[in-house]
Amino acid sequence: MLQDQQYLRIPGPTPIPPSVQRAMAKPMIGHRGNETSELLRSIKPRLNNVFGTNQDVMVVTGSGTAGLEAAVVNTVKPNDEVLVIVTGAFGARFVNICEAYGIHVHKFEVEWGKAFDPLVIKEHLRNFPNVKAIFATYCETSTGVMNPVHELAAAVKEVSDALIIVDGVSCVGGVETRMDDWGIDIMVTGSQKAFMLPAGLMFIAVSERAWDVIHSNRNRGFYFDLVKYRNNLEKDTTPFTPALSILFGLDQALELMEKEGLENVYSRHKLMKEMTRKAFRALDIPLLTNDEDASDTVTAVKPVDFDAELFRKVIKNKFGLSVAGGQEHLKGKIFRIGHMGYCSPADVLQTLAMIEIGLIQSGKNIELGKGVAAAQQLYLEKGENH
Numbered sequence: 001m002l003q004d005q006q007y008l009r010i011p012g013p014t015p016i017p018p019s020v021q022r023a024m025a026k027p028m029i030g031h032r033g034n035e036t037s038e039l040l041r042s043i044k045p046r047l048n049n050v051f052g053t054n055q056d057v058m059v060v061t062g063s064g065t066a067g068l069e070a071a072v073v074n075t076v077k078p079n080d081e082v083l084v085i086v087t088g089a090f091g092a093r094f095v096n097i098c099e100a101y102g103i104h105v106h107k108f109e110v111e112w113g114k115a116f117d118p119l120v121i122k123e124h125l126r127n128f129p130n131v132k133a134i135f136a137t138y139c140e141t142s143t144g145v146m147n148p149v150h151e152l153a154a155a156v157k158e159v160s161d162a163l164i165i166v167d168g169v170s171c172v173g174g175v176e177t178r179m180d181d182w183g184i185d186i187m188v189t190g191s192q193k194a195f196m197l198p199a200g201l202m203f204i205a206v207s208e209r210a211w212d213v214i215h216s217n218r219n220r221g222f223y224f225d226l227v228k229y230r231n232n233l234e235k236d237t238t239p240f241t242p243a244l245s246i247l248f249g250l251d252q253a254l255e256l257m258e259k260e261g262l263e264n265v266y267s268r269h270k271l272m273k274e275m276t277r278k279a280f281r282a283l284d285i286p287l288l289t290n291d292e293d294a295s296d297t298v299t300a301v302k303p304v305d306f307d308a309e310l311f312r313k314v315i316k317n318k319f320g321l322s323v324a325g326g327q328e329h330l331k332g333k334i335f336r337i338g339h340m341g342y343c344s345p346a347d348v349l350q351t352l353a354m355i356e357i358g359l360i361q362s363g364k365n366i367e368l369g370k371g372v373a374a375a376q377q378l379y380l381e382k383g384e385n386h
């Protein structure tokens, strides 16, 4: 193993493209000067495309959780009722944030590894007419599930005026997101996943309906007060010192996404998911989720006859290949492969080849090359543009 070679295939942080890395090494500039305003002005409309919104996408220094907390503190008040759909560890994070602010949480729990059903949520909501906001997770990173957030607003509209607030941290930028068309009121994401950047920025967009709620809320906190960010962004500036180096990187990351074409970015992620799933099926190793619920950005594998943690250790020591373990009650029971951001079908093939060796070296009996061949075959069938 080369001493400085790492294969980072966890569901974020993800690898950073060399041109983005170089952009981030640029000399610092003043955050109140024209250059920063020009940078923000250039970034603004390009984020609209990624989010599928005409609303300004605010860029805030902080990790993804900062985005979740901002969504909570701006829209709901202590004792307000909310519904949180919990499909895994990140749904549970919304519960924890809401409870930290004294908000009355109704939890809707879904078995980990499955997606929620918007029609079931709609029926459930009939019991909670006072719910002010519904919190959902687009890609539930802890299970590799992609929830049908595109159908949520339409489904619940008949029974509830609650705001629809979505955590898109581990997929926006890698999967189609049409916030306005889907009726999503707040969408949040982070920089260290499909955006191919280090952690440190979160992006958050807000619908007109949600702005009305936010403006009428007098206790929006201080750092996360989104009205400050909106007012400043209108003048191409930020209320507080932005993480400028990551903004330099963002400018370049967007350039890469635009050159590839967003549609191609999304179909690449879909292809990488399918290649990964096909490989494990060929190896006869179970996956946690079914095809319909599976995320394009992260795949959870559920070993039954080998030790997931030993396997992770073997591939890390042998090749410097990192995949993530399970969280909470899935710890030791699954491992998760990230295939998002700066990751190509060629990377997936290489990862699968290393995984097959790791499987054999951790005691799993497989026919070498079977998973890789299945993924190669799929690439030949569907990989034309990638």
Ligand SMILES: Cc1ncc(COP(=O)(O)O)c(C=O)c1O
Binding pocket: 011, 012, 063, 064, 065, 066, 090, 137, 139, 140, 141, 167, 168, 169, 170, 190, 199
């Ligand atoms: C879906 C989801 N939400 C929220 C977060 C939290 O983001 P951060 O660790 O950047 O605060 C993550 C991080 O993995 C995530 O995957």
